[in-house]
């Protein structure tokens with residue numbers, strides 16, 4: 001079965017693809033794939049725009065594991081449950097993971113359709129995947145500075161706009177109110193989304209190197225007069241995926 005093929009390739013790098021970012025996998029070229037339902041420990045996503053499969057690709061001759069689609073706490077899962085994929089990756093020998101997501105832009109210097117490299121996060125989920133232990137894990141450098149420098153250098157060389165900023169994770173499933181976005185901005189958030197933070201915490205606790213990239217699919221609530229729409233978030237994610245794929249190809 002194809003999980004064996006993925007295992008045999010011994011990928012040390014993984015990429016988690018967020019909402020509507022499945023096109024990144026197409027652009028990277030998928031060699032073999034296996035639905036989450038066939039991977040012990042994983043379960044299928046319930047959200048449109050989230051494929052729910054592990055795939056293998058090669059970047060610069062090196063095997064890279066792709067997780068297409070992720071589980072979210074708004075599906076009714078715990079922070080521990082939504083990070084099962086990270087633990088599976090670790091058990092497959094993965095040492096570093098790029099977490100991608102669709103996010104709302106809070107920083108008004110950013111633009112919709114652009115990318116933001118996550119420098120740090122605000123965990124506003126009220127939950128941690130580490131509840132029950134291990135306790136007191138250091139979180140002062142979650143997003144690898146060395147890896148970030150590499151992404152910035154490649155983005156510059158490719159002429160791709162790559163902002164840097166703080167990602168705030170909110171439980172959802174509803175989008176935020178304008179007042180909540182003002183609060184998040186006051187707290188130091190540059191972008192907002194409903195994922196990534198539990199995975200980043202879990203990956204760090206397992207000793208993995210972490211990078212995070214947000215695709216800014218919309219303005220956060222209240223910044224522009226429009227309302228928020230999931231279908232639009234997915235569409236913008238799809239059309240801007242090509243830049244993300246190019247950047248990943250160059251940086252990995």
Ligand code: HPA
Pocket residue numbers: 102103104105175176192193194217218219220221228233
């Ligand atoms: N808020 C929360 N999550 C999101 C958003 C947003 O504006 N856009 C994409 N995911």
